[in-house]
Structures are given as C-alpha cells and as structure tokens.
Amino acid sequence: DIQLTQSPSFLSASVGDRVTITCRASQGITSYLVWYQQKPGKAPKLLIYAASTLQSGVPSRFSGSGSGTEFTLTISGLQPEDFATYFCQQLHTYPWTFGQGTRVEIK
C-alpha cells in the first residue's frame, strides 16, 4: 500500500502568514493527489485535485504543487476561516490512502 506522510502534523500560525504543508508518498503517484480541508464537525471539502488544480470556488490563496512523491499545499495569506485540518489523499493505486492530517491553529 502507498503510505502518505504529512508534515508537520500540527502548526500554529497567525492571520496573514504563508503556510506550507508537505505530503510525501512512499512511492510515485504521478499527480494523482488531492487536498481536503476539514473543519470540526463538518465533512471534508475538496481544495486541490491533480496535485495543483484549484477546485471551483476555492480561494486563490490556496495552491498545490508537486508530482511523483513530494507534494505541497500552500496557503498564501492565512485567513481566520482557514484554521482547520488538512488532509492529502492519493488516488493512484488501490487502496487509496490519506495522509494523517495537519492541524492548523491560531497562534
């Protein structure tokens, strides 16, 4: 199975900060990686697909990059509504797998 490792698991940041979350795959997954945002008590929300394509309606401060085994999610100018947990998921090979999540909290 393909393992996804996110780093960091937790980060504390301030409004306006630039934040970067990394997702590393245990083997190459080309660009079959997506990013979700989840707020407490809510279902996840798709942010980025195909590693770098912004889902419709998602603010442009979110961006994704990478291919192969290393991927990043960047939030440029953190907003109060961005404090949440972020998950990556690979859809390259069954079983599809998620990273363990990165919780972004207010400093």
Add this chain to the structure above:
Amino acid sequence: EVQLVESGGNVERPGGSLRLSCAASGFTFNNYDMSWVRQAPGKGLEWVSNINWNGGSTGYADSVKGRFIISRDNAKNSLYLQMNSLRAEDTALYYCGRIDRANSRNGMDVWGQGTTVTVSS
C-alpha cells in the same frame, strides 16, 4: 441542490452486520463514481471503498476487504455499504462522496454529512 444523505448507522455488536445507504439528489448519479470514507472519533480520514459509475469496478481498503461490500442502484440514485463481521475498530462516522467519472482521480467534490456506526458489546 446537490446533496448526499447517508443513513443506516447504528450501534451493533461485534460480529454483526449493518447496511449503510447514501441517497443522492440534484445531479445525474450515473455520471459519478462513488466512495465511502470513514473517520474514527478524534482520528483522521480513512478511505473505505470505491465503486465506478456502473458498478463494474470496485476497490476496498485492506482493513475491510472480505467483510464489506459496496454496491449501487442507479435507478434509485443510491449507494450502499454492506458491513459484515463488524469489529470495534469499525466504529466511525461514515461519509459517502462522489467523484466525477470523467475525471475519476480528481477526488470527492461533494460529501454527505455522515452516519455514525458504533460497534460495541
């Protein structure tokens, strides 16, 4: 309005069975592959299973393979998860989600609100 509504969650004893349902509305159901994802209390997301638009292809997490069966009824706009031989570690909130069949690696763009399964003696 595009909507997915899960149901069927309950408290069940270890070894028992449950059938989850996911009712879709507001979109053309057979244009989408469908997935189940679960989240144990206080934990991260775990992909459970996927089924393609016509039911001809399925995939399962290792943790549920041989115990869970995903299926769909396009005439009823419904997705199902038959859960057998339940274990305590199956306790979780179960979400269904849709994936555009034309871009089936692009993730789940619509999710339901989830249904809770508790496995306990």
